[in-house]
Amino acid sequence: MLRPTVLGAAFCALATAACTAVAPTPGPSSTSRRPVVQLKVAFLEDLSSDEAATRSAPAFQGAKLAFDTAALGGGFPVSVELIGLDTGGDAATAAAAAREIVEDPSFVGTIAAPSLTEREQAAAGNVLDPAGVPTLTLSPLGPNLSKRGWTAWRRTVAEVTLEGRAIAAFVDSVPSPRQGACVLGDGSPGSRALLGAVVASISTAVVLRWHTTAAEPASVRVAGAVSNARCGVVVWGGSSTAGALVRLGLYEADRRRIAFVGGDAIKDPAYLSVSGRAGLGTVAACPCTDLSTSTDLASQRFIQDYQADYGLPPAAFSAEAWDAAGMIVRALRPGGTSRAEVLAALSEMDRYRGLAGTYVFQPDGELARGSARVHLYRDEGGRWIPLRSPAATHAG
Numbered sequence: 396m397l398r399p400t401v402l403g404a405a406f407c408a409l410a411t412a413a414c415t416a417v418a419p420t421p422g423p424s425s426t427s428r429r430p431v432v433q434l435k436v437a438f439l440e441d442l443s444s445d446e447a448a449t450r451s452a453p454a455f456q457g458a459k460l461a462f463d464t465a466a467l468g469g470g471f472p473v474s475v476e477l478i479g480l481d482t483g484g485d486a487a488t489a490a491a492a493a494r495e496i497v498e499d500p501s502f503v504g505t506i507a508a509p510s511l512t513e514r515e516q517a518a519a520g521n522v523l524d525p526a527g528v529p530t531l532t533l534s535p536l537g538p539n540l541s542k543r544g545w546t547a548w549r550r551t552v553a554e555v556t557l558e559g560r561a562i563a564a565f566v567d568s569v570p571s572p573r574q575g576a577c578v579l580g581d582g583s584p585g586s587r588a589l590l591g592a593v594v595a596s597i598s599t600a601v602v603l604r605w606h607t608t609a610a611e612p613a614s615v616r617v618a619g620a621v622s623n624a625r626c627g628v629v630v631w632g633g634s635s636t637a638g639a640l641v642r643l644g645l646y647e648a649d650r651r652r653i654a655f656v657g658g659d660a661i662k663d664p665a666y667l668s669v670s671g672r673a674g675l676g677t678v679a680a681c682p683c684t685d686l687s688t689s690t691d692l693a694s695q696r697f698i699q700d701y702q703a704d705y706g707l708p709p710a711a712f713s714a715e716a717w718d719a720a721g722m723i724v725r726a727l728r729p730g731g732t733s734r735a736e737v738l739a740a741l742s743e744m745d746r747y748r749g750l751a752g753t754y755v756f757q758p759d760g761e762l763a764r765g766s767a768r769v770h771l772y773r774d775e776g777g778r779w780i781p782l783r784s785p786a787a788t789h790a791g
Contacts, residue, residue, distance in 0.1 A: 432473045432732045436462070436723060437496045439519060440508035443484040446636055450663060451508045454533055455479060456705050457713035458506055461720035464700065472730050475723070478502075482511065486518035493522035503734045504529040504723050509552070509659065509683075509712045512584040513537030520545055529726075529738045531719040533712050535659065535682050536588055541759040547738050549760040551719045552712070553682035553767035559592020561680045561769040562630060562656055567598045569654045571627025575602030579617065579641060581633030582606040589658045590632040602626050607633075607641060617641050618648035631657040639669035646673035659683060662711045667777050677774040678782060683711045684751035684770065685781055694750050718749030 438458060440451040455477070462475040480496070482489040489511075496502045505523060507516055511534040523530050524545040532540075532548070535555040540548070566576050576599045580586035586606075594601055603624035607617050621629060629645065631638045638661045645653060655674075657666075659681035667674060686694040686709065697717060701709045725747070726740035747754045755763040771782040 433476070433501065434473050434727070434732065435476050435478050435499070435502045436720070437492070437502055437505040438477050438479045438508065439482055439489065439492060439505060439511060439515075440479055441484045441510055441515070442479075442481040446634055446665065447484065447510060449665065450510050450635075450660070450711075453710035454506075454509055454712040454716035456701065457709060457716035458720040460697075460701055460704060461717045461724060463704075465724045471724070471728065473727055473732060475503075475727070477506075477720075482515050482519070484512070484515070486514040489515040490518040490522055493519040493528075496528060497522060497526040500733070502528065503727070503732070503737045504531070506530075506716065506719050506723075507532035507534055509533045509535070510585065511536065513540065513588070514584065516540055517543070520548055524548055526734075527738055528734050529723070529741050531722065533715055533719060536585055541757075541761045545760065546742075549741070549756055550762060551722075551754060552715055553762060553769050555588050556592045556595075557767055558658060558680050558682055558769050559589055559594075560596045561771065562589075562593045562658065563596035563598075565656055565678060565680070565771060566593070566628050566630060566654075569628045571654065573625050573627035575600045575624065575626045577601075577603040577605070577621045577624050577626040577629045579603075579605045579607060579621075579629060579631050579633075581637045583633060585658075585660065586632035586634075590630065593630055593632070599628070607637065618644040621645060621653070622649060626653075628654040628656065631655065631661065633657075633660065635661045635663050635666035636669055639666045639674060642670045642677060643673045652676055654678075656680065659711060662772055662779055664710070667774060667779070670774070671777075674774050675776070679772045679774075679779065680769055681711055681772065682715075682767070682769050684714050684768070685772065685779065686714055686750060688781070691750075697750055714749070714751040718747070718751050718754065721749055722747050722754075 438455055441447045459477045462477055465471045466474055480492040482492060505528055513536050516537050524547050527547055530548045532550050533552055535552050535558050538554045538556045578590050578601050580590050605620055638657050642655055656678040662679040662681045698709060726737045731737055745756050753766055755766045757763050772779040773782050
Protein backbone atom coordinates (compact mmCIF):
# COMPACT_ATOMS: atom_id res chain seq x y z
CA MET A 396 0.00 0.00 0.00
CA LEU A 397 1.27 3.46 -0.87
CA ARG A 398 1.98 5.89 1.95
CA PRO A 399 -1.34 7.81 2.17
CA THR A 400 0.31 11.18 2.81
CA VAL A 401 3.82 12.51 3.16
CA LEU A 402 3.55 12.43 6.92
CA GLY A 403 0.95 9.76 7.56
CA ALA A 404 -2.37 10.25 9.30
CA ALA A 405 -0.98 9.52 12.73
CA PHE A 406 1.69 12.17 12.42
CA CYS A 407 -0.93 14.71 11.37
CA ALA A 408 -2.76 14.07 14.62
CA LEU A 409 0.46 14.57 16.56
CA ALA A 410 1.59 17.75 14.78
CA THR A 411 -0.84 19.63 12.57
CA ALA A 412 1.82 22.11 11.56
CA ALA A 413 3.86 19.37 9.91
CA CYS A 414 0.93 18.47 7.66
CA THR A 415 0.37 21.98 6.34
CA ALA A 416 3.94 22.71 5.29
CA VAL A 417 4.28 23.87 1.68
CA ALA A 418 6.86 22.07 -0.44
CA PRO A 419 9.75 24.24 -1.65
CA THR A 420 9.27 25.83 -5.07
CA PRO A 421 12.12 25.15 -7.52
CA GLY A 422 13.87 28.11 -9.10
CA PRO A 423 13.30 29.26 -12.66
CA SER A 424 13.93 26.70 -15.36
CA SER A 425 15.59 27.15 -18.70
CA THR A 426 13.89 25.96 -21.86
CA SER A 427 17.30 24.99 -23.22
CA ARG A 428 17.88 22.34 -20.57
CA ARG A 429 17.28 18.68 -21.22
CA PRO A 430 14.09 17.23 -19.71
CA VAL A 431 14.76 16.06 -16.16
CA VAL A 432 14.60 12.28 -15.75
CA GLN A 433 11.98 11.26 -13.18
CA LEU A 434 13.17 8.55 -10.79
CA LYS A 435 11.82 7.01 -7.59
CA VAL A 436 13.27 5.72 -4.32
CA ALA A 437 11.08 3.48 -2.17
CA PHE A 438 10.74 4.00 1.56
CA LEU A 439 9.64 0.74 3.19
CA GLU A 440 7.84 1.45 6.46
CA ASP A 441 5.33 -0.03 8.87
CA LEU A 442 2.16 2.09 9.05
CA SER A 443 0.05 -0.54 10.81
CA SER A 444 -0.55 1.64 13.87
CA ASP A 445 -0.51 5.31 14.82
CA GLU A 446 2.62 4.80 16.91
CA ALA A 447 4.42 2.95 14.10
CA ALA A 448 3.58 5.72 11.62
CA THR A 449 4.70 8.43 14.02
CA ARG A 450 7.99 6.65 14.63
CA SER A 451 8.64 6.34 10.90
CA ALA A 452 7.84 9.96 10.01
CA PRO A 453 11.12 11.68 11.06
CA ALA A 454 13.18 9.30 8.91
CA PHE A 455 10.88 9.68 5.91
CA GLN A 456 11.05 13.46 6.26
CA GLY A 457 14.85 13.49 6.59
CA ALA A 458 15.27 11.43 3.42
CA LYS A 459 12.71 13.47 1.48
CA LEU A 460 14.41 16.70 2.50
CA ALA A 461 17.72 15.39 1.13
CA PHE A 462 16.23 14.64 -2.29
CA ASP A 463 14.35 17.96 -2.39
CA THR A 464 17.49 19.89 -1.41
CA ALA A 465 19.51 18.18 -4.13
CA ALA A 466 16.91 19.16 -6.72
CA LEU A 467 16.82 22.78 -5.56
CA GLY A 468 20.60 23.12 -5.38
CA GLY A 469 21.17 22.88 -9.12
CA GLY A 470 23.44 20.54 -11.03
CA PHE A 471 21.44 17.47 -10.09
CA PRO A 472 20.59 15.68 -13.35
CA VAL A 473 17.46 13.84 -12.18
CA SER A 474 14.32 14.34 -10.10
CA VAL A 475 13.82 11.83 -7.29
CA GLU A 476 10.47 11.17 -5.66
CA LEU A 477 10.45 9.33 -2.35
CA ILE A 478 7.57 6.83 -2.34
CA GLY A 479 6.40 5.34 0.96
CA LEU A 480 5.31 1.71 0.80
CA ASP A 481 3.55 0.16 3.79
CA THR A 482 4.69 -3.26 4.99
CA GLY A 483 1.88 -3.41 7.55
CA GLY A 484 4.34 -5.02 9.96
CA ASP A 485 4.02 -8.24 7.94
CA ALA A 486 6.68 -10.19 6.04
CA ALA A 487 4.36 -11.23 3.20
CA THR A 488 3.24 -7.63 2.67
CA ALA A 489 6.87 -6.50 2.72
CA ALA A 490 7.68 -9.04 0.00
CA ALA A 491 4.73 -7.82 -2.07
CA ALA A 492 5.96 -4.24 -1.75
CA ALA A 493 9.41 -5.37 -2.85
CA ARG A 494 7.95 -7.01 -5.96
CA GLU A 495 6.20 -3.74 -6.77
CA ILE A 496 9.58 -2.00 -6.58
CA VAL A 497 11.32 -4.58 -8.77
CA GLU A 498 8.63 -4.44 -11.46
CA ASP A 499 8.96 -0.65 -11.84
CA PRO A 500 12.36 0.25 -13.36
CA SER A 501 11.97 3.89 -12.27
CA PHE A 502 12.71 2.73 -8.72
CA VAL A 503 16.50 3.02 -8.41
CA GLY A 504 16.83 2.27 -4.70
CA THR A 505 15.13 1.48 -1.42
CA ILE A 506 15.45 2.90 2.10
CA ALA A 507 14.10 0.77 4.97
CA ALA A 508 12.58 2.53 7.99
CA PRO A 509 14.10 2.27 11.51
CA SER A 510 11.36 0.05 12.94
CA LEU A 511 11.32 -2.69 10.29
CA THR A 512 11.76 -6.13 11.83
CA GLU A 513 14.21 -8.78 10.71
CA ARG A 514 11.39 -10.80 9.10
CA GLU A 515 10.12 -7.82 7.09
CA GLN A 516 13.62 -6.91 5.95
CA ALA A 517 14.50 -10.50 5.06
CA ALA A 518 11.30 -10.98 3.04
CA ALA A 519 11.87 -7.75 1.13
CA GLY A 520 15.59 -8.31 0.71
CA ASN A 521 15.11 -11.77 -0.78
CA VAL A 522 13.16 -10.07 -3.58
CA LEU A 523 15.14 -6.84 -3.95
CA ASP A 524 18.70 -8.17 -3.84
CA PRO A 525 18.49 -10.70 -6.71
CA ALA A 526 17.01 -7.89 -8.83
CA GLY A 527 19.95 -5.61 -8.01
CA VAL A 528 17.89 -2.96 -6.22
CA PRO A 529 20.20 -1.01 -3.86
CA THR A 530 18.83 -1.12 -0.30
CA LEU A 531 19.93 1.05 2.62
CA THR A 532 18.36 0.11 5.94
CA LEU A 533 17.93 2.42 8.93
CA SER A 534 16.77 -0.46 11.14
CA PRO A 535 19.11 -1.92 13.76
CA LEU A 536 17.04 -5.13 13.83
CA GLY A 537 18.22 -8.33 12.19
CA PRO A 538 21.91 -8.80 13.02
CA ASN A 539 21.99 -11.88 10.77
CA LEU A 540 20.85 -10.08 7.63
CA SER A 541 24.45 -9.43 6.65
CA LYS A 542 25.04 -13.19 6.54
CA ARG A 543 22.55 -13.75 3.69
CA GLY A 544 25.11 -13.05 0.99
CA TRP A 545 23.29 -10.00 -0.33
CA THR A 546 25.34 -7.71 -2.56
CA ALA A 547 23.00 -4.71 -2.90
CA TRP A 548 22.30 -4.16 0.83
CA ARG A 549 23.85 -1.91 3.46
CA ARG A 550 22.95 -0.98 7.02
CA THR A 551 23.53 2.68 7.89
CA VAL A 552 23.12 2.38 11.68
CA ALA A 553 24.63 0.20 14.41
CA GLU A 554 22.80 -3.13 14.63
CA VAL A 555 20.79 -4.23 17.64
CA THR A 556 23.58 -6.26 19.26
CA LEU A 557 25.62 -3.08 19.72
CA GLU A 558 22.58 -1.23 21.04
CA GLY A 559 22.08 -4.01 23.59
CA ARG A 560 25.73 -3.80 24.64
CA ALA A 561 25.42 -0.04 25.21
CA ILE A 562 22.39 -0.58 27.45
CA ALA A 563 24.15 -3.39 29.32
CA ALA A 564 27.18 -1.16 29.95
CA PHE A 565 24.90 1.53 31.35
CA VAL A 566 23.06 -0.94 33.60
CA ASP A 567 26.33 -2.31 34.94
CA SER A 568 27.46 1.23 35.78
CA VAL A 569 24.34 2.22 37.78
CA PRO A 570 25.07 2.44 41.52
CA SER A 571 22.12 1.15 43.56
CA PRO A 572 21.53 -0.21 47.06
CA ARG A 573 19.30 -2.81 45.43
CA GLN A 574 20.68 -5.68 43.39
CA GLY A 575 19.86 -6.92 39.92
CA ALA A 576 17.99 -5.75 36.84
CA CYS A 577 14.35 -6.15 35.87
CA VAL A 578 14.10 -6.75 32.12
CA LEU A 579 10.70 -5.77 30.72
CA GLY A 580 9.29 -5.65 27.19
CA ASP A 581 6.09 -5.61 25.14
CA GLY A 582 6.63 -8.97 23.42
CA SER A 583 7.18 -7.46 19.96
CA PRO A 584 9.98 -8.82 17.72
CA GLY A 585 11.98 -5.64 18.21
CA SER A 586 11.59 -5.80 21.98
CA ARG A 587 12.65 -9.44 22.17
CA ALA A 588 15.67 -8.82 19.95
CA LEU A 589 16.88 -5.86 21.99
CA LEU A 590 16.35 -7.50 25.37
CA GLY A 591 18.09 -10.64 24.15
CA ALA A 592 21.11 -8.54 23.21
CA VAL A 593 21.07 -6.81 26.61
CA VAL A 594 20.85 -10.04 28.58
CA ALA A 595 23.67 -11.58 26.52
CA SER A 596 26.01 -8.72 27.46
CA ILE A 597 24.98 -7.72 30.97
CA SER A 598 27.04 -8.56 34.06
CA THR A 599 24.32 -7.49 36.52
CA ALA A 600 22.05 -10.35 37.57
CA VAL A 601 18.63 -10.39 35.87
CA VAL A 602 16.11 -10.92 38.68
CA LEU A 603 12.89 -10.46 36.67
CA ARG A 604 11.80 -10.88 33.03
CA TRP A 605 8.33 -9.67 32.10
CA HIS A 606 6.34 -8.90 28.95
CA THR A 607 3.51 -6.40 29.17
CA THR A 608 1.36 -4.24 26.88
CA ALA A 609 -0.11 -0.77 27.12
CA ALA A 610 -3.55 -2.35 27.65
CA GLU A 611 -2.55 -3.98 30.93
CA PRO A 612 -2.91 -2.22 34.31
CA ALA A 613 0.81 -1.52 34.45
CA SER A 614 0.61 0.40 37.70
CA VAL A 615 -0.53 -2.74 39.48
CA ARG A 616 0.93 -5.79 37.77
CA VAL A 617 4.31 -4.56 36.57
CA ALA A 618 5.04 -2.23 39.46
CA GLY A 619 4.17 -4.94 41.93
CA ALA A 620 6.43 -7.46 40.23
CA VAL A 621 9.34 -4.97 40.09
CA SER A 622 8.84 -4.07 43.75
CA ASN A 623 8.88 -7.72 44.79
CA ALA A 624 12.01 -8.39 42.71
CA ARG A 625 13.78 -5.45 44.44
CA CYS A 626 15.85 -4.68 41.35
CA GLY A 627 18.03 -1.59 41.12
CA VAL A 628 17.36 -0.79 37.46
CA VAL A 629 14.59 -1.49 34.95
CA VAL A 630 15.43 -2.21 31.30
CA TRP A 631 12.55 -1.57 28.91
CA GLY A 632 12.73 -3.02 25.39
CA GLY A 633 9.35 -2.07 23.94
CA SER A 634 7.50 0.87 22.44
CA SER A 635 7.41 4.42 23.74
CA THR A 636 3.77 4.62 24.87
CA ALA A 637 3.78 1.29 26.67
CA GLY A 638 7.14 2.16 28.21
CA ALA A 639 5.83 5.50 29.44
CA LEU A 640 2.84 3.77 31.06
CA VAL A 641 5.15 1.29 32.78
CA ARG A 642 7.30 4.17 34.02
CA LEU A 643 4.21 5.95 35.32
CA GLY A 644 3.10 2.80 37.12
CA LEU A 645 6.46 2.38 38.80
CA TYR A 646 6.49 6.02 39.90
CA GLU A 647 2.94 5.93 41.28
CA ALA A 648 3.58 2.71 43.19
CA ASP A 649 6.92 3.80 44.62
CA ARG A 650 8.11 7.41 44.48
CA ARG A 651 11.68 6.16 44.67
CA ARG A 652 13.26 7.01 41.31
CA ILE A 653 14.39 3.59 40.16
CA ALA A 654 16.75 3.79 37.16
CA PHE A 655 14.87 3.21 33.90
CA VAL A 656 16.60 2.64 30.54
CA GLY A 657 15.16 1.74 27.14
CA GLY A 658 16.05 1.34 23.48
CA ASP A 659 15.65 3.56 20.45
CA ALA A 660 11.86 3.02 20.35
CA ILE A 661 11.34 5.27 23.40
CA LYS A 662 13.45 8.15 22.11
CA ASP A 663 10.55 10.17 20.81
CA PRO A 664 8.24 12.97 22.02
CA ALA A 665 5.46 10.50 22.88
CA TYR A 666 7.42 8.96 25.75
CA LEU A 667 8.22 12.39 27.15
CA SER A 668 4.64 13.65 27.01
CA VAL A 669 2.97 10.49 28.38
CA SER A 670 5.44 9.85 31.21
CA GLY A 671 5.65 13.51 32.26
CA ARG A 672 7.47 14.11 35.54
CA ALA A 673 7.60 10.38 36.22
CA GLY A 674 9.87 9.91 33.21
CA LEU A 675 12.55 12.38 34.28
CA GLY A 676 15.93 10.67 34.40
CA THR A 677 14.95 7.94 31.91
CA VAL A 678 17.85 6.92 29.66
CA ALA A 679 17.39 5.88 26.02
CA ALA A 680 19.99 4.15 23.86
CA CYS A 681 19.75 4.92 20.16
CA PRO A 682 21.97 4.36 17.12
CA CYS A 683 20.92 7.84 16.06
CA THR A 684 22.56 11.25 16.33
CA ASP A 685 21.15 14.42 17.89
CA LEU A 686 22.38 17.46 15.98
CA SER A 687 20.61 20.07 18.11
CA THR A 688 23.81 21.26 19.77
CA SER A 689 26.05 20.89 16.72
CA THR A 690 28.01 23.95 15.57
CA ASP A 691 28.55 22.47 12.12
CA LEU A 692 27.03 24.78 9.48
CA ALA A 693 25.63 21.92 7.40
CA SER A 694 23.91 20.47 10.48
CA GLN A 695 22.46 23.85 11.45
CA ARG A 696 21.15 24.37 7.91
CA PHE A 697 19.58 20.88 7.98
CA ILE A 698 17.79 21.68 11.24
CA GLN A 699 16.51 25.01 9.91
CA ASP A 700 15.29 23.52 6.62
CA TYR A 701 13.66 20.58 8.39
CA GLN A 702 11.77 22.85 10.77
CA ALA A 703 10.75 25.14 7.91
CA ASP A 704 9.28 22.21 5.97
CA TYR A 705 7.72 20.19 8.78
CA GLY A 706 7.15 22.58 11.68
CA LEU A 707 9.10 20.40 14.13
CA PRO A 708 12.79 19.81 14.84
CA PRO A 709 14.46 16.66 13.50
CA ALA A 710 13.91 13.55 15.65
CA ALA A 711 15.38 10.06 15.91
CA PHE A 712 16.94 8.86 12.64
CA SER A 713 16.20 12.08 10.71
CA ALA A 714 19.91 12.74 10.20
CA GLU A 715 20.71 9.12 9.34
CA ALA A 716 17.88 9.11 6.78
CA TRP A 717 19.23 12.35 5.27
CA ASP A 718 22.62 10.65 4.99
CA ALA A 719 21.17 7.47 3.42
CA ALA A 720 19.39 9.59 0.82
CA GLY A 721 22.60 11.57 0.37
CA MET A 722 24.43 8.40 -0.61
CA ILE A 723 21.89 7.80 -3.36
CA VAL A 724 22.14 11.44 -4.44
CA ARG A 725 25.91 11.10 -4.76
CA ALA A 726 25.47 7.89 -6.76
CA LEU A 727 23.11 9.70 -9.17
CA ARG A 728 25.17 12.88 -9.67
CA PRO A 729 27.36 11.51 -12.50
CA GLY A 730 24.16 11.12 -14.55
CA GLY A 731 23.11 7.56 -13.85
CA THR A 732 19.43 6.78 -14.30
CA SER A 733 19.20 3.07 -13.56
CA ARG A 734 19.38 0.95 -10.42
CA ALA A 735 22.40 -0.85 -11.90
CA GLU A 736 24.30 2.45 -12.18
CA VAL A 737 23.29 3.44 -8.63
CA LEU A 738 24.38 0.06 -7.29
CA ALA A 739 27.73 0.29 -9.06
CA ALA A 740 28.35 3.76 -7.60
CA LEU A 741 27.34 2.69 -4.09
CA SER A 742 29.55 -0.40 -4.32
CA GLU A 743 32.55 1.86 -4.91
CA MET A 744 31.49 4.18 -2.05
CA ASP A 745 33.01 2.35 0.91
CA ARG A 746 33.22 5.59 2.92
CA TYR A 747 30.72 8.45 3.16
CA ARG A 748 30.86 11.56 5.30
CA GLY A 749 27.37 12.61 6.39
CA LEU A 750 25.68 14.76 9.01
CA ALA A 751 25.58 11.95 11.57
CA GLY A 752 29.23 11.05 11.09
CA THR A 753 31.46 9.09 8.75
CA TYR A 754 30.09 5.82 7.42
CA VAL A 755 32.60 3.07 6.67
CA PHE A 756 31.12 -0.13 5.29
CA GLN A 757 32.38 -3.68 5.53
CA PRO A 758 32.12 -6.11 2.59
CA ASP A 759 29.02 -7.70 4.18
CA GLY A 760 27.15 -4.37 4.22
CA GLU A 761 27.43 -3.67 7.95
CA LEU A 762 29.14 -0.59 9.31
CA ALA A 763 32.74 -1.01 10.37
CA ARG A 764 33.21 -1.06 14.14
CA GLY A 765 34.51 2.49 14.41
CA SER A 766 31.52 4.02 12.60
CA ALA A 767 28.77 1.95 14.25
CA ARG A 768 27.65 4.48 16.83
CA VAL A 769 25.19 4.07 19.74
CA HIS A 770 24.39 7.15 21.83
CA LEU A 771 22.72 7.48 25.22
CA TYR A 772 20.18 10.21 25.98
CA ARG A 773 18.53 11.24 29.25
CA ASP A 774 15.09 12.78 29.83
CA GLU A 775 15.97 16.11 31.43
CA GLY A 776 13.12 18.56 31.83
CA GLY A 777 11.06 16.83 29.17
CA ARG A 778 13.82 16.84 26.55
CA TRP A 779 16.19 14.14 25.36
CA ILE A 780 19.69 15.38 26.26
CA PRO A 781 22.85 13.51 25.15
CA LEU A 782 24.51 11.69 28.04
CA ARG A 783 28.17 12.59 28.06
CA SER A 784 29.62 9.60 29.90
CA PRO A 785 32.44 8.20 27.72
CA ALA A 786 31.99 4.73 29.17
CA ALA A 787 28.32 4.62 28.23
CA THR A 788 28.02 6.36 24.89
CA HIS A 789 29.81 3.83 22.70
CA ALA A 790 28.96 0.21 22.04
CA GLY A 791 31.74 -1.97 23.29
